[in-house]
Structure formats: structure tokens, C-alpha cells
Amino acid sequence: MPKPPRRPASGLPDKETLLRFLREAGEADKSDLARAFGLKGEDRRALREMLRELEAEGKLGKRGRKGFSEAGALPPVGVVDVVERDVDGEMYVRLVDAAADAPRALLVPDRTGQAGAAPGMGDRMLVKFERGPDGWEARMVKKLDVGTNRVLGVIRKSNKETRVEPVDRRSKDVLIIPQLLAGDLRDGDLVLASIERSDNRYGPKRGKILENVGREDDPRAASLIAIHAHGVPTGFSEAVEREAEAVELPTLKGRDDLRDIPFITIDPADARDHDDAVYAMRDDDPKNEGGWIVWVAIADVAAYVQGGSSLDREARAKGNSTYFPDRVEPMLPERLSNGLCSLKEGENRATLAVRMVFDKDGRKTGHKFHRGLMRSHAKLSYEQAQSAIDGIENGGGTDDTTGPIMEAILYPLWNAYHTMLKGRMKRSPLAIESPERRILMAPDGGIAAIVPRKSLEAHRLIEEMMIQANVCAAETLEQKKTPLIYRVHETPSQEKIFNLADFLSTIAKPWNKGESPTTKRFNKLLDETRDGPHAEVVNEVVLRSQMQAIYSPDNVGHFGLNLDRYAHFTSPIRRYSDLIVHRGLIRALKLGTDGLTDREIAELQAIAEQVTATERRSMAAERDAMDRYVAAFLEDRVGATFEGRITGVTRFGLFVRLDETGADGLVPVSSLGNEYFTHDDRAHALVGERSGQRFTLGRRVEVKLKEATPITGGLLFEMLSDPEPRDPNAQAPRLGVRARDRGPGGNGPPKRGTKRPGGPKPPSGGRPSGGLKGVRKGKRR
Structure with missing residues (x-):
């Protein structure tokens, strides 16, 4: 933490003196600067003009509402959010409400050496900022709740x-x-x-x-x-409940009658709401031989949730539904989410549907939106639909629901999907295979099991049809010059690509750092490693090399899907962004009076930022709940040993994912052995300073569960596998520095009176194995 700036000479400073003062102070507002330089009257006005000029020149950055700092600098202390994770699993933070010039900072462990639960994406915390040799570092002071009081x-x-x-x-x-x-x-x-x-x-x-x-x-x-x-809003106000109860059943007024189209819904077996339905048929147009017509019908939520209503205000505040293993916190009241906006079998429902035309090569050649009235002809689960398509010869079979609709509905859906796949393969979206786990709840509310989530062709069919419907929404709104909220996903940064290339070099997989990242290049890598020993970790690091998708009124395309324009349209029951897109389509196509208003158009940037924040809030809450459930499931197995893989190598320690449950836990760096382990970011390893032995990213290991705390969701492991031997090609470590900077064992806080790195050089030969005052051997725990 920088020292307070020296008292400057009185009088209006020149620009360099002002910047030097801010560099030492970290940040200051206009009043602080005026007091520091003893300025009054005309000099204060001249100071304001100087600040404006420096800001225009890009040499000054805003901090908070009134503060300033040197551009690219950070204050001594600040509140941050964890916003990014690199290939190794290292976390990066950014100041809350940061200006564009505020850099991100690497989150480093505190100096106490205590092993608490590791930070996660979306966490908010108070940190101290320091300039490190490789850029800014943020040392956590404390984690903050949504409300710090x-x-x-x-x-x-x-x-x-x-x-x-x-x-x-x-x-x-x-x-x-x-x-x-x-x-x-x-x-x-x-x-x-x-x-x-x-x-x-x-x-x-x-x-x-x-x-x-x-x-x-x-x-x-x-x-x-x-x-x-995480401050996830729960329940609904009385005003919202009254509005939901007052909505009326849909009629044909102002709608196309789509009830003869045999739509079906395909959802998880335990789904309570059904916001999308699909249907496909061969195109009988002789000009499109071998082509298909695909319908996607989405619940017309905009018909019930009017802009500016209590329903709308609370839906916007929630931003999205939040899903937990045992419950859902919905964006809309049950009267809508599980009632009038759920496309229930055999019941009339208001819909905004899109009719898409594909040629024999899977290329979309046209589409048209319809505001209509539809009726679902069947409700299927993914497993049910897949079993019917697989047939008895492949271990499946039909039932009373799927049997009668095989020829008319299910076979055409699958045939249309296989045609659409040709277009998808040409587009080559990112094909990451990230194994997911599902918690099965017991009748008493406990955890029955943690099982892998199956990936079925039925899942991919619905996903591709929804993606194409979302593309249609973005294309239509652009064509009609109606502002919208895009779902954007930026191309990976050069820094992320360099990190990925460094990791791949450790497993002898070449990657040209100068090559532009494309989804095809990533997919080639994934294909080359799919059946090898590194498949799982390569998937993980490719995923970490991607940017986070966000909502924005400005389009930069969607890198992961390899699409030029993309908007969320298909889930307005559970995502406010989709509701805004629905209103945009209603306005653009003149489908009613309940479309996007001028006021909402003026607020699109704010809405996009808000729904991005609420999405991340929900993701963090869902992750935390999952961690706690997993810890509860493993609580009675403390002391047991498990096989797993190192999925993160950070300054905090090693993250290990267990094969059996997919649970992630931490091996604290302070528990790794009888020497100090440092993080080698190029080798993606923790390396012993004396021995050079290492624990590398992706390595298979055996660990013992030392602690499982359901109330905090923490899992702590003890490493049972020995480290790998020293890399003979690695540079010899610089020894002794850590011992001078830290307390006993090299992992504690700096000792009072000791010098930081950069002081006197250590004795020749580095740190001795014993006899050095103040250094003890670590203990394997």
C-alpha cells in the first residue's frame, strides 16, 4: 500500500506535478487536490480545467462519482468483483463501477497463510491493491455480502x-x-x-x-x-400477485390461429413450465427440394406483462429465474410461469412463433414471425423423446404418448434437425464438452445422489432450433431498424490465447500464438485430444480461455456460436432480456400496441447491464448452493480417499475435481509439503523452490478429504500423490526470497522488520534445508 503523498508546494501545479501527486495518493477528488495545493478562487477553477484536459488526453481516470486517479492506476483499497478466471484457474478482479481505464487485477492470497474457502466468480470483496512485477495485484481483506452491514x-x-x-x-x-x-x-x-x-x-x-x-x-x-x-429477490408483492391473477385467457383477437399445427414440448422430466414448442415438416415448394419448414412457438409473455406495470418492474428487478436443486425462484408469479405462459398440452396459449425455412444443406433461407394462438399436442421429456427415436433395437422404445406421433411429428423433427446439422457443421460453433453433474433430491429433502447429466441428441435438437429462432429475432429487428438487446460473446483476448498456448506446450500440443482464434481452430484442438489422457483438462482450459457472454445494445457478434447477430428470444418466462426482444418484435412488425416503448429504447443500455448483473448473481448463487449440497453429501466421508484431476493451479493452492461426484475442492498451498511452492504461470504448475518438484495442471492425483463444511460449501483436501520430478529444462529457482518476506514456514505474514524482495541477496546456494533462523520445515497434514 503506497505511503501518503508528501505535502506539495502551494500553488497551482503543472500537469506532471498533479499526476505525480495522484500517483502517490492513489486517488483524490477535486476538493482533496485543492486543499493539498492550497488553491482558492481562480486557482480552483484553473484546477478543474486542468483535470478536464488531462481526462480528455487520456492521462486521468474517474474513480467513483468524484474521484480521480492516474489513468490505468488503482486506489490503495477498493471494493471489487471477481470477473474473470484464466487457464490455471487464477481469479481476476475489477473495481465495482470502474471506469473504462481501470485495469483488472490478479487476486492473490492474503499473507496470513490461512486456508479458507477459495473465492469464486461473482464474489464481491474488499481488497488492497499493489503493483506487482507483472501488473496490478489485489490482496483480499475480506469478502463482502450483498449488504456489508x-x-x-x-x-x-x-x-x-x-x-x-x-x-x-x-x-x-x-x-x-x-x-x-x-x-x-x-x-x-x-x-x-x-x-x-x-x-x-x-x-x-x-x-x-x-x-x-x-x-x-x-x-x-x-x-x-x-x-x-447473494441477495436473490424472493416472492412477489401483493400488487404483482393481484396483477397476475387479473390477467385473462387469450383469444383469437389480433392473432393467427395456429392450433392445427401439431406443436409438442420437449423439456426435462421435472420441468414445471414449458416456454417453447416445436414442429417440423417437409417443404413442399419445388424450388426447395429436400428442404424443411421448422416452427418454434414461444410463450407470448408480453401479452401479460405490460411495460411499466408492477409485474414488469419486479420482473426487471429479478432479471431472470434462479434454479436450485430443490427449488426455483421464478421471475414471474406462478399464475403466469406455470399457468398462462406455460404451453400446456391441450390448452390454448398465446404465442409469438417463428416459421423458418431451411434448404437441403441446412442453410436458413427465410423466416416469418406470427403472433398467434396455439395448442400443444403432446408433452415429452428429453429421455422420452430420445427413447422413442432410438427404438427397441437401441435400448429404447415408444410409449402411449410417443407411439401415436412417431410418423407425423417425431421423425420429421429429427430429420429436419439432421438437415440443420449440415449448416451447423459448416458454421462450426465451439464444441466444448463440459461434463455437468446433477443433484438428485430424496423425498425427505436430503441428497439421494450426484450423477452425471446425460447429453442426448434430443437436447441438441431443441438447442439448435432455439438458436436459429434467436438468430431470426436479431435479424428481423436489425432489418426493421428496431433497437434490441443482443447476446454478445467477444473473441478471446490475446492474453487468454497466449495463456492457452503456454499450457498446450506443456502437453506437446502446438498452437501458433500469432494465429487468429477461430471456433474451427478450437474445435480442431478438441478433436485431436478428445480420446487422449488430456481431453478433460483441454476442454476445461479452452472453456476458461473464452470471454464471458453478456447482454448489450451494441452488437459484436457471438464468438462461441460463430454467429454475426444473436439475441435471446426463446425464454421470456425466465429471462427479462427475452421479454424485451419480444416487445421489440411486436413494435417492429406492428403486431399489437404492447410493443417496446420509446422510454424502454432509451433505457436499453441500462437494462442490458442490469440483466447481465442479475444473470451473474443467479449463477453465483446457484454455484454456491451446489457447493453446499456437495459438501453435505460428502460430510460423512471425511477421511476417505478419492481419485481426481488437478483442474486449477493458483497461488492459493491446487483445485482438484473428484471423478466420483465432480466435486471441486482445494489443496491449500501451505499443506503441500516441507518446502515453499510457488506458482509458475508458464508451466501451469506449483513448483517447490528447493527441489523443483511440481504439481501440474491436468495431472491425475489421489487426495484425502480433510474437511467438508455444508454451511459454507467448503471442501479441503490433503494431497496423497507425490509431486512430479523437477523439469530438467526449467530454469533453476531463485531461492531464499520467500523466507525473508514471510514468517515461519515461508507461508505466513511478513515478519516485522524484514525486508521485501529486492533487498540483500540470499547467501550463495539459496535457502539451506535446515538451520536458518526463522524457517521451519512444513508439515504434511
Whole structure:
């Protein structure tokens, strides 16, 4: 952390003096600068003009509402979000509400050496910024909840006091609840508490109970904790419920009658809402021999959720539905999400449908949108549809639902899909195979099993038809010159490609760093490694080399799908972005009076940023809940050994993914052995400073489960596999630096009075194996 700037000479500074002051201070606002230089009157006005000029020249950056800093610099301390993860699994953070010039920073462990739960994507935290040899580094001070004055915790009662212990192990805010207010609380209650102001600067803080959320031993506690920890909105206001109940059944007024088209829905077996239906038939146009007509019908949510209504405001605040293994927090009330906006079998439903035409080579040659009334002819699960197509000879077969519709509906759907596949293969979207796990809940609310999620052709059929419908929406709105929210996915950055190439060199797979990244080049790599020992980790690092998809009114294309224009249209029940696209189509095609308004068009940038943020909030909450469920499932297996693979090599330690459950846990770097292990980012390894032995990304290992904490979702492992031997081609390590900078064992905080790296050189030969004062051998735990 930089020292406070020296008091400058009084008087209006020149630009270089002003920038030098900001460089030392980290950041300052106009008032701070005026006071520091003793400026008044005309000099203050001249200072404001100088700041404007420096900002226009790109030498000055905004920080917050009023602050300034040197462009590309960061303040000594700041609140950040974890926004990116590299090939090794290292995390990068960015200042909350950062200006365009604010750089990202590498998140590095604190200097205490304590092994807490590792940070994850979307986490918000308070950090100290430092300039490292390779750029900015952010050292975590504490993880922040959605509201920093709130604590989600568990009640611990004793004869003398009632405490709230936070569920986040990185939080230090243990609260004391006054006994007069603790009468109804029980030991083990899960509560949301606020931190009360107190004149007492020392000792535990006082708290006030805001909400009794449930019980820590409730099997559903994982979802409850994730919901409250990430601020996921729950439930609906009375005004919204009243509006939902008041909506009326759809009629044919202003709609095309599509009820004779035999649409079917294909969804997960446990799906409660059905927002899309499909149908395909051969094109009888002689000019399109071998071509197909594919219909995709989507629930017409815009007919019920009017812009500016209470329904609309709460849907926008939620941004999207959030899915947990045991529950869903929906974007819309049940009356709509599971009722009038769900395309239920045999019931009339309002729809916005698109009729697409494909030629024999799978190229889309035209499309048209219809606002209509439809009726689903059958409801199928993915497994049900796939079994029917596979037939008895392939271990499947039809049932009472699929048997009667094989010839008229299912075979045409699959034949149309196989034709569409020709176009998809030419387009060559990114073909990452990322194995997913599914938690199966027991009737009592506990966890029955964690199983791989099957990937069926039925999944890919629906996915491709939805992708093409989304493309049609973007193309139509562009053609009609109607603003929209795109789903954009940028090309991987040069830095990410360099990191990927460095990793691939460690497994003898060449990648030309100067080659432009394309999906075809990535797919060639995936194909070459698909059946080899590195298939899983190559998939992982290719995935990490991609940018995060976002919503934006400005189109940069979708790299992963290899599409020039793409918008989300197919899930307006659960994504507000899709509802905006529906309203845009209604406006552009003059399909009603409930289309996109001028006010919404003016707010598209803000809406895009908001739905991007709510999507990430939901992803972080879903990930946290999954981690807690997995920890609960493994809690009674502490001490057991597991086979797995190193999927992350970071300064915090090694991330290992277990074969059996797909669970991810941490082997803290401080537990790896009797020497200091450093992160070699080029070799993607943790390397012993004395021995040169290494743990590398992608390596198969055996670990012991040391700790599983359901309330925090933490899994800690002990490494049982020995490290690989020194790489004979690797540069000899520079020894001794870490010991001077750290406390006992090399992993603790800097010792008082010791010098940072860059001071006197270590004795010849590096750090001795014993006898050096202040250094002890690490202990294998």
C-alpha cells in the first residue's frame, strides 16, 4: 500500500506535478487536490480545467462519482468483483463501477497463510491493491455480502450469551444478540442479522435479527443460504400477485390461429413450465427440394406483462429465474410461469412463433414471425423423446404418448434437425464438452445422489432450433431498424490465447500464438485430444480461455456460436432480456400496441447491464448452493480417499475435481509439503523452490478429504500423490526470497522488520534445508 503523498508546494501545479501527486495518493477528488495545493478562487477553477484536459488526453481516470486517479492506476483499497478466471484457474478482479481505464487485477492470497474457502466468480470483496512485477495485484481483506452491514449466520446459544456465527468462513463479523432479544431463538437457527452501531470499538459487535431464515440442519439450507447471501429477490408483492391473477385467457383477437399445427414440448422430466414448442415438416415448394419448414412457438409473455406495470418492474428487478436443486425462484408469479405462459398440452396459449425455412444443406433461407394462438399436442421429456427415436433395437422404445406421433411429428423433427446439422457443421460453433453433474433430491429433502447429466441428441435438437429462432429475432429487428438487446460473446483476448498456448506446450500440443482464434481452430484442438489422457483438462482450459457472454445494445457478434447477430428470444418466462426482444418484435412488425416503448429504447443500455448483473448473481448463487449440497453429501466421508484431476493451479493452492461426484475442492498451498511452492504461470504448475518438484495442471492425483463444511460449501483436501520430478529444462529457482518476506514456514505474514524482495541477496546456494533462523520445515497434514 503506497505511503501518503508528501505535502506539495502551494500553488497551482503543472500537469506532471498533479499526476505525480495522484500517483502517490492513489486517488483524490477535486476538493482533496485543492486543499493539498492550497488553491482558492481562480486557482480552483484553473484546477478543474486542468483535470478536464488531462481526462480528455487520456492521462486521468474517474474513480467513483468524484474521484480521480492516474489513468490505468488503482486506489490503495477498493471494493471489487471477481470477473474473470484464466487457464490455471487464477481469479481476476475489477473495481465495482470502474471506469473504462481501470485495469483488472490478479487476486492473490492474503499473507496470513490461512486456508479458507477459495473465492469464486461473482464474489464481491474488499481488497488492497499493489503493483506487482507483472501488473496490478489485489490482496483480499475480506469478502463482502450483498449488504456489508448484514450477516447471514447460525445462532449459537450458551448460558451467558447468544451469538450469530457467519456462514461465510471468510467473514469475521461474529455478532452478539442481546439476551432480551434472543428469547425465541434456538441453537442452530439460520438467521439474517444486521450489524448495530456501537460506541464500543473493541470486542464482538452487536447484532439485530432481521429474519429467521430456517434451520442449519434443514436439507434445503444450502439454497436458503445462497438466496440470502447473494441477495436473490424472493416472492412477489401483493400488487404483482393481484396483477397476475387479473390477467385473462387469450383469444383469437389480433392473432393467427395456429392450433392445427401439431406443436409438442420437449423439456426435462421435472420441468414445471414449458416456454417453447416445436414442429417440423417437409417443404413442399419445388424450388426447395429436400428442404424443411421448422416452427418454434414461444410463450407470448408480453401479452401479460405490460411495460411499466408492477409485474414488469419486479420482473426487471429479478432479471431472470434462479434454479436450485430443490427449488426455483421464478421471475414471474406462478399464475403466469406455470399457468398462462406455460404451453400446456391441450390448452390454448398465446404465442409469438417463428416459421423458418431451411434448404437441403441446412442453410436458413427465410423466416416469418406470427403472433398467434396455439395448442400443444403432446408433452415429452428429453429421455422420452430420445427413447422413442432410438427404438427397441437401441435400448429404447415408444410409449402411449410417443407411439401415436412417431410418423407425423417425431421423425420429421429429427430429420429436419439432421438437415440443420449440415449448416451447423459448416458454421462450426465451439464444441466444448463440459461434463455437468446433477443433484438428485430424496423425498425427505436430503441428497439421494450426484450423477452425471446425460447429453442426448434430443437436447441438441431443441438447442439448435432455439438458436436459429434467436438468430431470426436479431435479424428481423436489425432489418426493421428496431433497437434490441443482443447476446454478445467477444473473441478471446490475446492474453487468454497466449495463456492457452503456454499450457498446450506443456502437453506437446502446438498452437501458433500469432494465429487468429477461430471456433474451427478450437474445435480442431478438441478433436485431436478428445480420446487422449488430456481431453478433460483441454476442454476445461479452452472453456476458461473464452470471454464471458453478456447482454448489450451494441452488437459484436457471438464468438462461441460463430454467429454475426444473436439475441435471446426463446425464454421470456425466465429471462427479462427475452421479454424485451419480444416487445421489440411486436413494435417492429406492428403486431399489437404492447410493443417496446420509446422510454424502454432509451433505457436499453441500462437494462442490458442490469440483466447481465442479475444473470451473474443467479449463477453465483446457484454455484454456491451446489457447493453446499456437495459438501453435505460428502460430510460423512471425511477421511476417505478419492481419485481426481488437478483442474486449477493458483497461488492459493491446487483445485482438484473428484471423478466420483465432480466435486471441486482445494489443496491449500501451505499443506503441500516441507518446502515453499510457488506458482509458475508458464508451466501451469506449483513448483517447490528447493527441489523443483511440481504439481501440474491436468495431472491425475489421489487426495484425502480433510474437511467438508455444508454451511459454507467448503471442501479441503490433503494431497496423497507425490509431486512430479523437477523439469530438467526449467530454469533453476531463485531461492531464499520467500523466507525473508514471510514468517515461519515461508507461508505466513511478513515478519516485522524484514525486508521485501529486492533487498540483500540470499547467501550463495539459496535457502539451506535446515538451520536458518526463522524457517521451519512444513508439515504434511
